[in-house]
Amino acid sequence: MSGGPIVRPYGDATGDGMVQVSFTLPVPHDKRAEGAALQLAAKMGLDPAMLVHSRQMGDGFTFFVVYGRVSHLVDLSAVRVVERDYPLLSAKEVNGLIRRRLRRKLSVVGACIGTDAHTVGIDAILNVKGIAGEKGLEYYRELRVTNLGAQVSVPDLVAAARAERADAVLVSQVVTQRDAHLHNTREMSAAFREAMPVGRRPLLVVGGPRFDELMAGELGVDRIFGRGTTPGEVASYLVHRLVAGGAAGPARAAAGATAAPGDRDRSAGRGTEGVGG
Amino acid sequence: MARDSGSGGKLALDPVLVGRARELARRAGQPVVELARGHTTVSVERAVLRLAGVTGADPDGIPWVNRLVDAVVADVGLAHGVAVPVFDALRRELGVPIPAGSDVGAAVTLLAQKAAAGSVRFEVPAGRAARSAGAAARRAVGVGLRRIDRRRSERDRMVRRHGDPGQRPWIYLIVATGDIYEDIPQAQAAARAGADVIAVIRSTGQSLLDYVPEGATREGFAGTYATQQNFRLMRAALDDSSRELGRYVRLTNYASGLCMPEMAVLAGLERLDMMLNDSMYGILFRDINPVRTFVDQRFSRQVHARAGIVINTGEDNYLTTADAVDEAHTVTVSQLLNEYFAHEAGLPDAQLGLGHAFEIDPDLPESFRLELAHALLARELFPDAPLKWMPPTRHMTGDVFRGNLLDGFFNLVGTMTGQGILLVGMMTEAVVTPWLSDRDLALQNVRYVLGAAGGLHEDFVPAPGGFIQRRAATVLGEAVALLERIVDGGLLPAIADGTFGITKRPADRGRGLDGVAAHADDYYNPATELLEAGS
Structure with missing residues (x-):
């Protein structure tokens, strides 16, 4: 719960601004790939950014999980x-x-x-x-x-x-x-x-x-x-x-506050499609 | 399909009740089979022409088989079948019987083009002319069936050379970009990452097209069109993958819809390995006319039987619209009906990928034990069928972390109950079309569970008289009760009344009804004759 109209992400302490993101870059996994992931995180506003996981998928792709702090503020009165x-x-x-x-x-x-x-x-x-x-x-x-x-x-x-x-x-x-x-x-x-x-x-x-x-x-x-x-x-x-x-x-x-978040609609990308199509 | 959960009877099911369930399914299904034997559809007749070698489409993309069947129907109706009128017209057009060894398919395709231009009249010949046209049609269709036979032998050879997957269940993964040339590298990457079966999901709504699109396609909606050329391209690519990986990678597509018979023929001709083919899906979920569906279903399954294709049925769909606990018995009833119809069409147990799904609300107490009971019930009722186990969709909320956990439990039920085919669940179900990383995480999940607990089905023996045994007995009992009601009133009235799902589907309504005809006395279908004779 926020005390005022300005909030920032909450990791485990008020105002710490911590977020977690994951993404894939189309490069094989090596030191340069990890550096590239950190560069992206920095450009996304994560500072400092911690690369906590990276794993190569197939030939030329690497998956990353990054934790980091963002400095952005959310003005609830402007939502x-x-x-x-x-x-x-x-x-x-x-x-x-x-x-x-x-x-x-x-x-x-x-x-x-x-x-x-x-x-x-x-x-x-x-x-x-x-x-x-x-x-x-x-x-x-x-x-x-x-x-x-x-x-x-x-x-x-x-x-x-x-x-x-x-x-x-x-x-x-x-x-x-x-x-x-x-x-x-x-x-x-x-x-x-x-x-x-x-x-x-x-x-x-x-x-x-x-x-x-x-x-x-x-x-x-x-x-x-x-x-x-x-x-x-x-x-x-x-x-x-x-x-x-x-x-x-x-x-x-x-x-005002956001609309009640829902969870029940289905997306076009259903993993199972029965015998349909 | 070796497994060790089959004969022991982990659920101690009452064999009398199991026998009664099968007998009721037979009695419910038999009148529908009789109906199917006495009717034909435009898609059945088009499938006959495809077997006879007719290929290609007009400049608007309408296949020549559609143009030819439409022309025959306009002149003499559908009730006689198209084989005799077409081959009679062919003899009149060419003047002589077609010499053996010549390209009959090309000749009939040419006839279709002339018929589309309005320059051919079709008749229903009698006597000698009818017999000779019938014999010519039978020869031409026989050539098509032998091509399917060769593709089946080819599969057998490749499986012998490259081998089957090392584990059960087989890992089944979906690819769908809309562009066949984008699908191919994704499918190959998925195979490399551990997928044993690749399903190319169809463009949404293809099941309601009354023709099969032609050629390689690069645009689709939430899926890729099923076409003969797309089948061929993907199969060739997966043959390369099979050689590279040292295991035969199977390919799946969808038969269900208005073109079931033709899809079955094309799948047989292009060596697809599995086809989604449900006896009632089109009726309940696509509002396709019930008679059309049952006639098409029977013919398509006869073709699948010949081609060695494993059918996948669609019981998962019931649970996406109805409650997975309250309606669990409708899954069992549908499996029993699908089994009856499949056996009647000549499919052996090894080709019955009967479906079921992990769709119980995870917030329900004991939901995991209920899932185990339901999955094991299917396993024990159909011990020799490669059951297809399908992942949660209904209770995937967009919380990808919780979704990944749910998928892990789904995988665990799959291995504990000895399922044959496991459709890999995506934690991003209900969020996006799976990303590369989603697929990788999902496969890691499967590999972890199969690696950590792959033999657990040996140890998993439910307590006698315990929760799981009691639950399975309850579901079987409810299934028998429902089958009794269906037998009393008839399957078609039951479908009309909304017995399956909430939808009511009367036999005189729904899409594709105008493409159905009762057989005339002289109806002739050389494909059905050859398929039923096994020659």
Whole structure:
């Protein structure tokens, strides 16, 4: 815990500034390689830097672990993140608000778009099973969930949103090679803008482990959820925006502590891919 | 596959219950096999044409086998099979039966090009014309099967010359850059670092393409396209590595998807050694039509059986979407179904890489003992199958240090329970596509555990009536109960109802359904005939 708005890394004493980094250099392991690692560490601001481990891998690569002290200061008052700007509700509260205020089921359409076949994220949010003991949106009685699954084309998504009279469209993007997640999201939001007038458009929400939550406006969507998002957060957000008369407009940036770190999204680089592909 | 955990029965499983589980799997699977025997698909027919030697693609990259099957279907439908209409048209086009020894594949490829241009009409001949077209097709397909046979003998020779890995489990490592020319040096480096099996992960979504891309490819999404040329390039590179390292380095790719039968043929022709091939994966996880999947699966497995390719099934996938403790029995049920379907298609136990995974929440008390119980259950139920043991993914959090520890425990279960193939877990699972250093650390982890505890399976005998034995009995009992329900209602309705995973997959929905047809009375498939006759 820090006492003030300025902090620095903590090794085993307040203010010691100690960090640990590991990296690989494309050189065989010898004295020169170790010197090169220390030079890199110095340029990264580690002073003094201690090379604690080095090991050659294959023909021309060496792996290093370096500990060292950085002089950089972190100004907590200058940290900018998206803070949760809606109240977190229980499933019962979500259902109750929809029933009382909307008086019909709230329609949610979800999909992975583009070539992305990783349904892990959207399934974690939508499937009854949910994630980490928290049930997915299918579990909410007052939500009508349509999960289109993987590799849905944008026109199909727009058509499904229309057919289901979607109040909200949730899109998951895991694959980020060549910024596919950004291109796909822009294509998706543009298609909805073209297909439906303002006011008739569903709320557009995207999620994935590699999105910058601050980019919602730039990508033309209402909200971006990053790694570690739970179904309850998504449900609470939907109710806040669509039912409870919450603030309109894209998510605003707020100063303060970092968003809750997550641990549950999966990356594109899964070591095991089942029989998929 | 020598091992010493097999016959002793470390779990004291009730042999009556084990027999009942197998019998139920047979009864659940049999109607589906009957369904598969009475249907064909566009991919099965394209696989027949590939065996007959049709190669290449049109300028848009659509393979000639696709163009030819589409042309036949447009004229006479799919229900007769394409072999007879195609070879009948070939005789009419060429005027004479094709002389023995000539390049039939090139002639049929030329026919495909003409058909694509609309200059060939297909018919369903009767009588003598039908018999002669059928015989010509059988000869052409026989040539393809003999090429697969030669590749199999070649593998046998290379294994004799270079040898198998010195240890069990075999170390299985994934490579995936999207660029086959980048994959090759990475695969060779991985082999040098100790990998016994290299899997080239496919570009995401290839399983939903209804054609097989052509040529060497340098762009993919989170993986490299599976093409015949990519198979050939990688196999040649690993042959070099095998010679260099003095052990035969195996190559794996993926059959599952809309092109299972064709993938199986291409893998056989290019001497791949393992293929991921699950009986229900496409249905449950890719929303491919169930009938399409089962028809394609059966044919592809018949080809794998012929090619000597070890299939890898995908039970790990269940545990990435469902709880690894509550749903442990669904893994057992799937393994039993996969075994039944594989045996029916002619695959011996030695070619059954049945899958399972280390996916129990590590925060659960006794999670390691539960993993041991589940892994040992698979080992004892399938004593002669080279089981494929897959690493944690669901509870890899991005904390790479904890992940490395979890992978170490995963490796320990693998060696303690005598698994056949160990997919190396990466501590950076859920973080990045593995870096060079991640792979090196992961292999160090495996080598440490196998080196330090490689013989521990000898000493590891669970206490009679103890936690592990009881847990295994519970899972087996739940599997039998689930199989009973499936047999009562039927496998296809069970899939439709969401019995496996949470997804509901009705038999009349899903991708690829329009490429399925029931056999007409005169349906003829020379490949199935030759594969089932074993000639």
